[in-house]
Each structure stands twice: as C-alpha cells, then as structure tokens.
Amino acid sequence: MTESAxxxxxxxxxxxxxxxxxxxxxxxxxxDGEVVGMPRTITDVLETAAYHGIRVHDLDDPDVIRWVGGDKFTWRHH
Known part of the structure; x- marks a missing residue:
C-alpha cells in the first residue's frame, strides 16, 4: 500500500x-494532550483555544479539532 492509498x-x-x-x-x-478546561459551550472552546494561541476558523475541520462523544452542538448529557 502506498502512502497516497x-x-x-x-x-x-x-x-x-x-x-x-x-x-x-x-x-x-x-x-496537545493536556487537559486545559471544562467548556460548557462552543464559545468556551473557542476562548480556551485562543487563550492557548490557537485560532479556530472551522469547528468541523478534523485537522484542527476532534469532537468525541458528540459534535459541536452536543452539550447535554443523555
């Protein structure tokens, strides 16, 4: 298998x-593998990222952010 495949x-x-x-x-x-916060909203995620010097332009870009156990709109425990 080649890298492109x-x-x-x-x-x-x-x-x-x-x-x-x-x-x-x-x-x-x-x-970067270190717990940095406990956001309650999307805004909290963006503010925390900015505080750590990361500008997020696309919350759906898997090269920038990974959502586990729900997407960016999942903020309630089921």
Whole structure:
C-alpha cells in the first residue's frame, strides 16, 4: 500500500471529549494532550483555544479539532 492509498488520520491539537454530568453539563477539553478546561459551550472552546494561541476558523475541520462523544452542538448529557 502506498502512502497516497493510506487513510488520512489527523492528530488535531484540540480534543473535546464527551459530555459529563453536572449542573450545567460540561465537556473536557485537551490541547496537545493536556487537559486545559471544562467548556460548557462552543464559545468556551473557542476562548480556551485562543487563550492557548490557537485560532479556530472551522469547528468541523478534523485537522484542527476532534469532537468525541458528540459534535459541536452536543452539550447535554443523555
């Protein structure tokens, strides 16, 4: 198999994990493998990224951010 035939697996700097129970619910956010916050909204994710020097232009870009256990609109625990 050549490299061009290999599937691309991105390693984004930002990882937002699944919703955790709480009042209000939150998600755990990592940057470069380090826990940096517990955002409760998309705005919190963007502000935390900016604080760490990362500008996010596209929340759906898998090379920039990975959403685990739901997408950018998942903020309630089911």
């Amino acid at each position: 290999s599937p691309h697996i991105s390693q984004p700097r930002i990882l937002v994990l699944g919703v955790q129970p709480g009042k209000p619910p939150f998600r755990i956010m990592e940057i």
